[in-house]
Amino acid sequence: MPLNDCRLIELPKITDPRGNLTFIEGGNHIPFDIKRVYYLYDVPGGSDRGAHAHKNLHQFVVAMSGSFDIVLDDGERQRRFQLNRSYYGLYICPMMWRKLDNFSSGGVCMVLASAPYSEDDYIRDHDEFIARVRGNGGQ
Structure with missing residues (x-):
């Protein structure tokens, strides 16, 4: 999938002097049903x-507190x-290499995922990832 399929998504923000509220509904605000957080x-x-x-997992990443880069x-x-805003999140489609860095002090990263944990879904070697996306198979 191309990088353009990954995007920032603004979430609903209900402003209240007592504190703001944001919510996320799988299949509505994000393009998958939530199976794991x-x-x-x-x-x-x-x-x-x-x-x-x-390989197959869809993810939606939110900075619940502080900031970080992906x-x-x-x-x-x-x-x-x-x-760096808790009412924005990043949708990450399958077959996208990701690295998180530049965490601020107290940064909290929440991830919503389309499936339960499965080690078989991971590609942990960048060379294997490149081979797969370029159609060379990989391992």
Whole structure:
């Protein structure tokens, strides 16, 4: 899938003086049903996360607190997205290499996923990823 299929999505934001509210409905605000939710937190400054691709998994990533960057790579091009608002998220389609970096102090990354965890869905070697997206098979 091309990098253009990945995009920032603005979520509903209900503003209230007592505190704002944002919600996400699978199949409505994001293009898949939610099967798993996980989050990253207490990421040490200067650390990277991710550095893998998924064969079939769709993900939606939100900066719940603080900020971080996501670098996406489709095998031809790269694009950096900065997430720093809890009412925006990044949709990541399958077969997209991703790396998360530049975490702010107290940054919390929430990920909504289209399927339960499966190690078989991961591609953890960038050379194998490149071979697969270029049609050379990989492992």
